[in-house]
Amino acid sequence: MADKQDDIILSIQGMSKSFGRNRVLNHINLNVRRGTVMGLMGENGAGKSTMMNCLFGTYQKDEGTILLNGKEVAFSGPKDALENGIAMVHQELNQCLDRNVKDNLFLGRYPTNALGVIDEGRMRKEAADLFRKLGLTVNLNTPMRNMSVSQRQMCEIAKAISYNAQVIVLDEPTSSLMTQEVEKLFAMMRMLKEQGISLIYISHKMDEIFEICDDVSVLRDGELVMTKRIEDTNMNELIAAMVGRSLDNRFPPVDNTPGEPILSIQHLSTKYAPNLSDITFDVRKGEIFGLYGLVGAGRTELLETIFGIRTRASGRVYFRDKLMNFSNAQEAMDYGFALITEERKANGLFLKGDLTFNTTIANLNHYKSGVALSKPKMVNATNDEIKTMHTKCMGPDDLISSLSGGNQQKVIFGKWLERAPQVFLMDEPTRGIDVGAKYEIYELIIKMAKEGKTIIVVSSEMPEILGITNRIGVMSNGRLSGIVNTKETNQEELLRLSAKYL
Template sequence: MEQPALLEMRNITKEFPGVKALDGVSLTVRPGTVHALMGENGAGKSTLMKCLFGIYAKNAGTIVLDGKEVDFKSSKEALENGVAMVHQELNQALTRSVMDNLWLGRYPKVAGLMVSESVMRKRTREIFEELDVHVDPKAIMSTLPVSQRQMVEIAKAVSYNAKIIVFDEPTSSLTEAEVEHLFRIINMLKERGCGIIYISHKMDEILRISDEVTIMRDGQWVATRHAKDLTMEEIIKLMVGRELTNRFPPKDNKPGEVILEVEHLAGKYTRLKDASFQLRKGEVLGIAGLDGSGRTEVLENLFGAMTKESGTIRLHGKEIKNKTPREAIKNGFALLTEERRATGIFGIRDIKENTVISNLKSYLAGGFCLSDKKMKEDTDWAIQAMHIKTPSQSTQIRSLSGGNQQKVIIGRWLLTKPEVLLLDEPTRGIDVGAKYEIYQLILDLAKEGKGVIMVSSEMPELLGICDRILVMSGGVLAGEVDARNTSQEEILTLAAKYV
């Protein structure tokens, strides 16, 4: 006999100008269970959760929490009534401490007037000890890697003693060890009777951690099944509405002569100590490594986004400096950053502006005027080529799903016609169908003679799409492997070499 529902969302509808984001979607979550929510980017998963959490006002439908009908008008009201959410895009006060971020808006006070730092510190340590989170409460958020910031956000959600906790792509920035840690926290919450809503594109995680799975497509409910009765192939078919037989396109690019040479690259004030490698024309070069290994710093130093301490960069045999991103773009480099919300998109600007922003010189139509016609044509190209789901070019980019935002950024950089494309976690938070499209785009660029360097936390992705893989460990290049003749075990062994 099934337990009574802890949360019921019935026939939820949400409309934005020009698009119906949710069309009569229902979801039931029972106490002490993990209910996975799956679907392609733009399917409406995050929108449904934002309606629950009081970020969006639903147009129709009913929400019942613990037997009582609710309609939260703000996230503060949701939190006060036992609903917490760990968002996919971290929105933290980066210049404040971990402790401040944990208690923002609910600081413990002495005599109702003065904020008590000692009480804050004590409560923070208690929560971190309970969850086995090893982060300094006094550390400034901006100094922490994304994975630790994610764990702080998870600890914050747990600290509300919520009845329902929503995890939106919680493992997109976590290492394998940290994923295991998160799963232990989720199992502890289940034992307390908490209801967990888990949004992820990682199907192996879904099948392992979930009790029930609800699948959405194009803003509509498709199916709800017990996780034990589902296979990866069935989930994909329900998500995309078609069979997807191959996870990766065929690797038919043919690397040619060396176009980029990097010797003893080291970053100032970063983890990167020493990296030397070559990139060939038409090659997809992967970079693997544990969190904090210096893999992102390799890309940021090449792009001039970080200060280079030492090392030489040669493009076609000619030494270049790339002291700034502007200089790097001029030299034919493009960088897709790991955190699209913080460093990738201009949230309040529209799709067109976000698409053309890195290529404005090509739209000059005399004097300081820009050709609106040419900008619209290029934006149309990006929307079509990247299969971006958007009502129009004038839609604010922040209203798109995370995956569609990522596609806009990739389209932006392709318009600059880069010779070397640097990709940091290019498929983070992107569904299986869109991932395939991005993989195909990467391989098409390689076939056109572009050089691609790609950082990824997902080893199957690196093995499936790359020609060679560099492995970083402790800020040093620990080794290089042929993607066709290596294994995850060999890569992990190299990744742990200097830890």
């Protein structure tokens, strides 16, 4: 394709968007070439999702023009966009958890037969074909609720692809996918490119950007500051464009000194899949203990079982030699445990509440003045956490739903910091967080460890788990397949251990 150079499929010209006083996009110009992947990077709150939502018709832009194949388009809403060649996978999954996989795929556009009756057979066949192409094995009748976050994410991607769009926007599609799933997605993306379809790919993961993108653009504070061919740039240049300074190391020095064993997990088992079987290990005071494993290995389940929100079949948890077999989250919190969940929208936040509410909710006793809650105390605490976490917002009374995805994640973190927990369980704590903010979260984790807090952190990102922990427990198929010292291990060993009981 000699003319690929200038064959522009999508052109965004002079796009601006404000929310109230907050100007989020400022005269954005972006050209996407046919049959290519355009990476879109930028810090949390830079405007990436907003820009794509304006393209997709979820939001109406204030000014600017969108040309698709040289023709001006303006979508009244997502349905309009979908019918006219643009599909989008949203950063936050919006699925009907009570409906099954197949229904979710066809929601709002059930195929009907000649009699106007929903054509179940056709739905089944089309869905099966699609998943086969994506290399996925899913039971079409499984309710979404019973699928893991990563499986749900793959279903959303499948759905976007099924619209036969010319431009597909993927807003952080791989945030909870494991390596193999990412590879499947990339294979699919390459296939789509071959067919002349273009993709806009939003991600905070550098390696992915360099692997899959042809071009890359960087947004900073609502301005498009750079667009380049991927081969003409490098990681340092991208980071500098995003954060306005360069970052020499991705991880701060892990210089905490773990003390005596303080948290003891003994023979923990659960009944329901993926069931944990006979998990035993100790974590030290002031230690950062990583948990690695493939999706479905049981890492999230382990954290949830320790925290008391998943039923134990057998086994015991001791903290400071006291039995901690919690039967609910409140009990766990009362004993100084905290859990940051991987799925923020469903478990971590009250989307209708403001920042103050979401920051203080786990710790209300703290803000009493006599018997009544003191609003000023709550607002002060929230302001402190906004500062600590560098949360991008207008102020404590912002609605949580108006924050960008990564900034919502920071609020969850702030909420738990407010409680000053003794044992901090973190499930993918930096998921969706930009490079600069990640570094700050790592610093916080190390600082907490130095203060004697005990931390168990689940991460699917190999460099992260190797970069910020003292020891790593590897899980495989519900069992603990090994515990290694971080300084003495490597990627191969972690992978080998995670496959041990498959």
